[in-house]
Every structure is written in C-alpha cells, then in structure tokens.
Amino acid sequence: MAVTAARTVVPESGDDAAHTLRAAADAGEHVRIRGGGTRSGWGNVTPAPDVVLATSGLHRIVEHNEGDLTAVLEAGVPLRAALEQFADAGQMLALDPPSAPEATIGGLFATGDSGPLRHRYGAARDLIVGITVALPDGTVAKAGGKVIKNVAGYDLSKLLTGAFGTLGAIVQVAVRLHPRPPETLTARGICDDAGRLHAACSALAHRPLEAESLDVAWSSGRGAVMARFGGATARRGADAAAAALREQGCEADVVEDDADLWERQRGHQRSKDQCVVKVSALPADLPRVLAAADAESATVVGRGALGLSWITLAGGAEAIERLRAAIAPAACVVADAPEDVRSAVDPWHTDTAEPLVLLRRIKERFDPSGTCNAGLYVGGI
Amino acid sequence: MSEGVSSLIPRLRAICGDEHVITQHDQLRTYASDGLLQYAVTPGVVVLPGSGAEVRDVVRTCHEASVPWVARGSGSGLSGGALPVEDGVLIGLSRLRRVVEVDLDNQRVVVEPGVTNVEVSAAVGPGHFYPPDPSSQIVCSIGGNVAENSGGAHCFKYGFTTNYVTGLEVVLADGEVVQVGGKELDRPGYDLLGALVGSEGTLAVVTKITLRVVPSPEHVETMVAFFEHTTDAGKVVSEIVSAGITPAAIEMMDGLAITASEQMAHAGYPLDAGACLLIELDGPQEECRTRLDEVFELCERHGGRDLRVAQDEAERQLLWKTRKAAFPAAARISPHYFVQDGVIPRTQLPEVLQRIDDLAAEYDMKVANVFHAGDGNLHPLVCYSGPEDAARAEELSARILEACVELGGSLTGEHGIGVDKKAHMPKMFGEPDLQAFQKLRCAFDPAGLVNPGKLMPTPRLCGEVPGPYREHPLERAGVAERF
Numbered sequence: 001m002a003v004t005a006a007r008t009v010v011p012e013s014g015d016d017a018a019h020t021l022r023a024a025a026d027a028g029e030h031v032r033i034r035g036g037g038t039r040s041g042w043g044n045v046t047p048a049p050d051v052v053l054a055t056s057g058l059h060r061i062v063e064h065n066e067g068d069l070t071a072v073l074e075a076g077v078p079l080r081a082a083l084e085q086f087a088d089a090g091q092m093l094a095l096d097p098p099s100a101p102e103a104t105i106g107g108l109f110a111t112g113d114s115g116p117l118r119h120r121y122g123a124a125r126d127l128i129v130g131i132t133v134a135l136p137d138g139t140v141a142k143a144g145g146k147v148i149k150n151v152a153g154y155d156l157s158k159l160l161t162g163a164f165g166t167l168g169a170i171v172q173v174a175v176r177l178h179p180r181p182p183e184t185l186t187a188r189g190i191c192d193d194a195g196r197l198h199a200a201c202s203a204l205a206h207r208p209l210e211a212e213s214l215d216v217a218w219s220s221g222r223g224a225v226m227a228r229f230g231g232a233t234a235r236r237g238a239d240a241a242a243a244a245l246r247e248q249g250c251e252a253d254v255v256e257d258d259a260d261l262w263e264r265q266r267g268h269q270r271s272k273d274q275c276v277v278k279v280s281a282l283p284a285d286l287p288r289v290l291a292a293a294d295a296e297s298a299t300v301v302g303r304g305a306l307g308l309s310w311i312t313l314a315g316g317a318e319a320i321e322r323l324r325a326a327i328a329p330a331a332c333v334v335a336d337a338p339e340d341v342r343s344a345v346d347p348w349h350t351d352t353a354e355p356l357v358l359l360r361r362i363k364e365r366f367d368p369s370g371t372c373n374a375g376l377y378v379g380g381i
Numbered sequence: 382m383s384e385g386v387s388s389l390i391p392r393l394r395a396i397c398g399d400e401h402v403i404t405q406h407d408q409l410r411t412y413a414s415d416g417l418l419q420y421a422v423t424p425g426v427v428v429l430p431g432s433g434a435e436v437r438d439v440v441r442t443c444h445e446a447s448v449p450w451v452a453r454g455s456g457s458g459l460s461g462g463a464l465p466v467e468d469g470v471l472i473g474l475s476r477l478r479r480v481v482e483v484d485l486d487n488q489r490v491v492v493e494p495g496v497t498n499v500e501v502s503a504a505v506g507p508g509h510f511y512p513p514d515p516s517s518q519i520v521c522s523i524g525g526n527v528a529e530n531s532g533g534a535h536c537f538k539y540g541f542t543t544n545y546v547t548g549l550e551v552v553l554a555d556g557e558v559v560q561v562g563g564k565e566l567d568r569p570g571y572d573l574l575g576a577l578v579g580s581e582g583t584l585a586v587v588t589k590i591t592l593r594v595v596p597s598p599e600h601v602e603t604m605v606a607f608f609e610h611t612t613d614a615g616k617v618v619s620e621i622v623s624a625g626i627t628p629a630a631i632e633m634m635d636g637l638a639i640t641a642s643e644q645m646a647h648a649g650y651p652l653d654a655g656a657c658l659l660i661e662l663d664g665p666q667e668e669c670r671t672r673l674d675e676v677f678e679l680c681e682r683h684g685g686r687d688l689r690v691a692q693d694e695a696e697r698q699l700l701w702k703t704r705k706a707a708f709p710a711a712a713r714i715s716p717h718y719f720v721q722d723g724v725i726p727r728t729q730l731p732e733v734l735q736r737i738d739d740l741a742a743e744y745d746m747k748v749a750n751v752f753h754a755g756d757g758n759l760h761p762l763v764c765y766s767g768p769e770d771a772a773r774a775e776e777l778s779a780r781i782l783e784a785c786v787e788l789g790g791s792l793t794g795e796h797g798i799g800v801d802k803k804a805h806m807p808k809m810f811g812e813p814d815l816q817a818f819q820k821l822r823c824a825f826d827p828a829g830l831v832n833p834g835k836l837m838p839t840p841r842l843c844g845e846v847p848g849p850y851r852e853h854p855l856e857r858a859g860v861a862e863r864f
Binding site for chain 2: 014066067068069070099112122123125127133135137139140141142143146147148149150151152153154155156158159161162163167178179202205206207208209210231232233236237278280281282283284286305306307308320326330331333339348349350353354355356357359361362364365366378379
C-alpha cells in the first residue's frame with residue numbers, strides 16, 4: 001500500500017527523528033514511520049497520516065565487531081547490504097524473512113518478521129541486544145547495549161521489536177551475529193498424508209540433529225518436510241535426517257544445491273494479491289492446520305518444530321474467518337491482504353492477543369498523544 | 382511493624398492460613414537478605430501462599446491498603462533483588478512447587494514459580510532438557526530465574542531464560558490475573574514476555590510459567606587446559622569463536638580462583654597455573670569430536686598444558702565441580718569478598734583483565750577472576766579482610782564495573798541490578814533512557830508498590846498519563862469508539 005501524507009520528513013539522526021515526533025505530537029498530527037515500505041500493507045487500514053517519517057537518512061552500519069560477533073545498525077540500513085557485509089566476514093544476522101532489496105533493518109525489527117532460520121537461531125527478539133528509539137516526547141532513549149549477555153535495565157529492545165512503530169521510531173539496533181555455514185545441504189521428505197507429514201516432522205524435531213531450519217510445505221494434499229544442515233558435518237546430518245524421513249514413510253532425498261528451494265519456501269510467506277495468514281499454533285496442531293488449509297484450497301509453509309505457519313488463501317474475509325474457526329484458539333494474523341479484506345476483518349485477530357489492558361497502558365505511557373503509527377496495531381492501538 | 386502492615390495481618394491469615402503468615406521478629410529475620418548478605422531489611426510480614434489464587438488475593442489486599450510488597454523465590458539472588466521492604470509484605474513463593482504439565486509433543490513444560498531450575502530438566506529428561514543453568518541451579522527457583530533473566534555456563538550456545546519462556550500467568554499490581562503468551566509463540570501484541578522476563582520482580586509476580594525445552598544433545602565432550610597467564614587463555618577463547626566454533630560453554634578461572642577451588646573440589650588442577658579454560662562441546666558426536674580436535678590444537682598453539690578430556694560422566698562432573706565451587710571456595714582464601722558481574726565485549730578480555738590487575742595493585746587487594754568467557758561475563762571476586770576495608774573493596778568493585786562499561790559492556794550479565802547496582806545505572810544509562818524505563822514500570826505499577834527501591838537509581842513517581850485527549854484516527858474515521 002502506498003502511504004501518502006501531507007509531507008515526508010527524512011531525519012538524519014535520532015535527535016532529528018525525536019524532534020519530528022515531538023513537533024507532530026504538539027501539533028496533534030499523526031506520523032507514519034516508514035522504512036523500505038515492503039511491509040507497510042500489514043496491520044489495520046488507517047487514514048492517511050499527516051507526516052511520514054522516512055528512515056532512509058539513517059543508513060549507516062555503525063559497527064561490525066567481527067571478533068565479538070555483534071553489529072550496530074541504523075534503522076534505514078537495507079537488510080541485504082548488512083547481510084552482504086557480514087557474509088564477507090563469514091558471519092550472518094540469522095534472520096531470513098522473504099525481503100525485497102529495499103527492506104530495511106528498522107522495518108524488520110519493527111514488524112518482528114522471520115524466516116526458516118528461526119528454527120535454530122530464534123526470532124528478531126532473540127537476536128536484538130540493544131536499541132535506540134526516538135520517542136514522541138522528543139527524547140532519544142536507549143536500552144540494552146552491544147554485548148550478548150546483559151540484564152541491566154528493562155528489556156525495551158524486545159518490547160519495541162514487533163511493536164510496529166506504535167511506541168516510537170526505532171533509530172538504531174545492536175544485534176548478535178552468528179558464524180555463517182559455508183555450505184548447506186537439505187534433507188527433503190515428500191508425502192501426501194498430513195498425519196504422516198506431521199509424524200515425520202515431529203520425529204526430526206525431537207532428535208538432537210542441530211538443523212539450521214526445519215520447515216514444512218503443503219499444497220493440495222501433498223507436501224514436504226525439509227531439514228537444512230550446515231557446517232563441517234552437514235552431510236552426516238542430512239543423511240541421518242533423510243533416513244529418519246524414510247522411516248516415517250516419506251520419499252526422501254538430499255538436495256545439494258538447496259538455495260532455490262529455500263528461496264521458494266521463504267517466498268510463500270508473502271503474496272502480492274492474495275491473503276497470507278500467519279498462524280501461531282502448537283507443533284502438534286499441524287494436521288489440523290493442514291486440513292483447514294486444504295478446505296480452503298490454500299498453500300502452507302511453516303516452521304515445523306515451532307508451530308508457526310503461513311497460509312496463502314485464494315479467498316477473502318470469509319475464508320479468513322472460516323480458517324480462524326477451524327483452528328481456534330490459534331492466533332491467525334493477516335499479513336499481506338488487499339485493503340478491502342483488511343477492512344472487513346480484524347487483521348490482528350485481537351481476541352487471541354496479549355491482554356489489551358496492558359497493551360493500552362504501555363501505549364499510553366510511551367505515546368500518550370497517539371502520534372506514532374496510530375490505529376495500525378492490535379486492538380486499534 | 383507499621384500500622385498499615387499490621388492491619389493487613391488478619392486478612393493475610395484468612396487468605397493463606399495462620400501457619401503461613403510469619404510475624405515473629407526472629408522468624409522474619411530469616412527473610413531479611415537474599416544471596417547478597419551485605420544488605421538486610423526485616424520485612425513487616427512474610428506470607429507463604431500455597432496457590433496462584435492466594436498470591437492474587439495477597440496482592441489485591443496490598444493494593445487496596447497501598448502497602449508495598451516484594452516477591453521472593455529461593456532467595457539465592459546476588460543483587461538484593463528480593464530485599465524486603467520494612468513496612469511491606471514479603472511474598473515467599475516456595476510453596477508453589479508443582480510441575481503442572483509436561484508436554485513433550487510440543488516441547489513445553491508448565492511449572493509453578495517455586496520449582497527449582499534443576500527440577501525442570503529432571504521433569505523432561507533424559508530425552509529433553511532446559512538449558513539455562515545458573516550455578517545455583519540446585520536451589521534457585523524458576524520464578525527467580527524469570528525475574529532475573531538468569532543465564533549460566535551454557536547460555537553462550539543456548540541463550541538465556543528469556544529465550545525459553547513462552548508463557549506466564551501473572552498477577553498484576555492491582556491483583557488482576559492475566560495470561561501472557563502461552564504454549565504457542567507469537568501471540569499478537571507487544572512482547573510482554575520480553576518486558577517481564579528480567580524485570581527483577583518490579584512489574585508483577587508470576588504464578589505459572591511455560592517453558593520451552595529442547596532435545597538433549599547426542600554427545601558431550603568436556604576438557605580443561607591450563608595456561609601461564611589469562612592473556613593466553615583469552616586468545617584461545619577469541620580464536621575458538623572466530624573459527625566459527627560455538628561451544629556449549631567456555632569458562633575461565635585465573636590462578637587465584639584455581640587455587641581456591643582446587644582446595645575444595647580436589648579435581649587435580651595444577652596449582653601453579655595462571656589460568657584455565659573449561660570447554661564443553663555438545664551436539665552430534667562426529668561434530669563434537671571434530672571440533673574438540675580443533676580446540677585442542679588452538680590450546681596447544683597458545684601454550685596450553687595439562688590438557689585433559691573427561692573420559693566419563695563422573696570425570697566431567699569433577700571438572701565442573703571445580704568451576705562451580707569457585708564462589709564458595711573463595712572463602713578459603715579470604716574471609717570476605719564481593720562478587721561482581723560485569724560484561725565486556727569478548728575481544729576486550731585482555732584489556733579488562735589488565736585493568737583489573739592494575740586496580741588490584743592500586744588498592745593492594747586480591748581479586749580472583751572467574752568468568753563465562755564465551756560471552757564476556759566476568760565474575761571478579763574482590764577479597765577483603767573485614768569491615769575495616771569493606772568500603773575500599775566496594776570502591777574497587779565499582780571501579781571494575783566502570784571499566785566494563787567504558788569498554789562497551791554492561792553493569793550486569795546475569796545477577797541483575799537490584800539494590801546493589803542501582804546507584805551505578807547512570808554510568809550506563811542517561812536520563813532519557815531511565816525515563817523510558819520508568820514509562821514501562823508505570824504502565825504496570827502506577828502506584829509504585831511492586832518491589833520498590835530496586836533497579837532504578839532514584840525513587841520516581843508515575844503520575845497521571847500525560848497529554849491531552851486527542852481523537853484517534855479510527856474514531857475520526859468512524860471505525861472505532863473509545864471505551
């Protein structure tokens with residue numbers, strides 16, 4: 001969705017950003033914070049803001065501490081640029097959501113988006129170690145630090161991650177990096193029975209295999225379990241996983257050149273014209289999730305051991321409501337969807353959300369005038 | 382006892398039963414300190430509720446009477462986080478000890494806060510385990526681990542408490558009970574779990590905890606290597622990590638700590654060594670063995686000697702015993718000591734060790750160093766002889782922390798701020814940062830009754846939510862109404 005506004009401000013520092021927010025708060029204006037704009041179609045449909053705060057002026061990789069496996073990045077740094085720099089040092093920020101070239105670090109942390117690497121390395125909230133945020137009271141606050149172990153002060157880094165910019169504008173993040181496996185191999189097991197697919201996935205999830213990723217894919221009554229391995233003993237891991245998949249009745253092979261396979265898998269978390277619903281269920285709910293998807297002729301990709309799935313639906317608001325009913329009480333959050341669909345359903349599935357009373361109290365303390373990304377978030381926050 | 386607290390006692394007895402409400406002064410003194418004995422405050426009253434519902438009723442009673450309260454687990458914390466309030470209620474959670482549910486299909490376990498850390502792994506073993514493992518794991522409670530975001534030796538590879546908590550049942554400051562998170566991941570809304578874990582009991586009290594557990598590793602290799610100097614050991618740590626190896630644990634001790642611990646553990650550590658590294662690798666067997674060879678070579682290249690690999694579980698436990706004995710063993714070399722908990726970026730290890738040596742010389746005091754080297758978490762033990770030089774030891778201790786912050790690190794890696802380090806918070810955080818912390822605290826506890834006097838350097842009041850009412854854009858668009 002194109003965000004249009006009366007004017008766009010491009011701050012070049014945290015102080016600039018905080019000044020912009022404060023001025024807007026004093027004037028009773030609403031500000032939309034914008035990174036690369038690649039996820040700006042998520043959340044509630046809101047009226048056009050008065051001001052767009054673009055993070056494109058905050059584009060420095062402030063620190064890459066190779067020996068410490070940490071980095072400090074401004075919000076407007078394109079994710080790809082950061083990943084390329086880290087890869088040159090044999091390292092990675094272990095976040096791999098599908099992302100267009102213009103996707104930014106700030107947008108990634110504001111939305112908390114993730115990809116298949118979440119299986120081993122956790123989500124954005126697990127990899128952030130410090131944050132600097134511009135607040136609508138005109139101050140620039142920081143929390144955490146740039147070391148991986150730190151319990152000084154409240155963990156505002158996590159609170160701001162996934163908050164969709166409704167508490168302030170992320171200016172800078174400090175992140176933990178990991179060694180990047182030089183080569184990867186993927187064990188893949190294909191089968192056409194949802195129960196068997198779940199059993200195969202569960203068998204791998206309960207073994208100490210140390211896979212980089214453990215995903216499932218499903219469409220029209222047929223699907224696959226994929227386990228990706230990296231490092232010196234990737235071959236051994238992939239062979240063991242393939243054998244386990246065969247034991248569970250899958251047709252199994254080991255894919256050596258696996259980059260395209262995972263690119264496709266990640267790609268199914270987004271859609272230009274259809275509805276994508278992110279489901280938070282339990283791993284054991286997988287057969288139920290796949291059956292609900294089949295009933296809507298939908299495709300599914302997901303993190304098998306984590307219970308997270310992305311379902312792409314051909315239908316609109318009614319299909320979303322049927323899906324929610326079929327896999328209740330799991331949270332089904334609408335990500336990509338045409339604007340008319342997002343207007344017709346509550347994209348956040350607020351009935352399944354964290355206690356609204358607390359969400360509202362936090363919003364009121366950080367953004368009492370409702371300046372930042374007003375109305376975009378859970379419960380209309 | 383203040384009038385406010387004494388007037389609550391009949392109500393507290395009605396909630397928890399007479400035998401679970403402690404009012405005798407000599408019995409109250411049992412609860413005056415947590416693991417940080419330098420601080421002691423006798424609480425007005427201690428209650429030991431036996432269920433989440435009783436905790437809720439106690440908190441509600443305190444809220445209605447505007448009496449402050451502090452939650453306490455096993456009392457093994459090292460920052461005074463569970464230090465009582467004189468005119469307040471201490472809520473001991475040691476009776477909430479049930480393992481509520483073990484759900485291995487979904488790799489979850491649900492426990493009450495008084496369950497000890499080690500009991501969680503026992504409940505899901507041997508196929509699974511709960512990775513965060515503070516040295517006090519035999520006694521420390523999961524509720525306390527949640528409050529402090531506890532780490533441990535294995536968190537370099539596996540992460541901290543905050544990476545394993547997926548759900549909390551929480552009693553808020555006004556006595557309302559809410560469920561945050563659950564067995565599932567990613568409930569819509571702000572990351573309240575992230576805010577609550579590590580909040581040092583200042584936002585709410587937890588009455589039920591859902592944890593993620595993971596498959597036990599296929600294989601474990603544990604080894605020790607000894608060096609002339611900590612600098613050599615520090616280089617090995619840097620090279621291990623640079624080589625892309627992620628050991629489950631990399632622990633370092635200096636000569637003084639080795640001497641003290643060996644006297645207690647009798648593991649055969651050489652007393653003339655200047656430093657030792659205890660390194661544990663876990664994972665698939667072949668991977669472990671390959672990595673062990675690489676680590677061996679790195680140790681030898683940097684002058685490592687007396688390299689020893691545990692041949693069985695008993696020997697592994699013995700090697701660990703020496704490391705885990707380090708804190709209590711310090712009593713063998715000094716009648717008194719302060720334990721510090723600073724963090725530095727790992728590459729600053731040689732620099733910070735030099736600074737600690739220099740400071741020890743300047744103060745003419747002994748400092749034994751024990752640390753989680755993989756993640757740069759130092760535990761210097763500042764030794765002193767008695768009350769006459771306690772103030773100087775504390776000053777030396779504070780200067781070590783200052784050095785950590787100057788080098789880009791943190792005041793605390795796992796023990797928390799509590800009362801012990803709150804005065805140091807302005808060294809790491811500016812006024813706008815502290816104000817932002819206060820916003821979160823006020824969202825949870827506007828009356829300031831939940832574990833007051835901890836974490837923040839100075840007492841602050843919340844006040845009303847600032848700012849005039851403005852029409853919400855959804856109201857303006859006719860989509861939503863204010864309620």
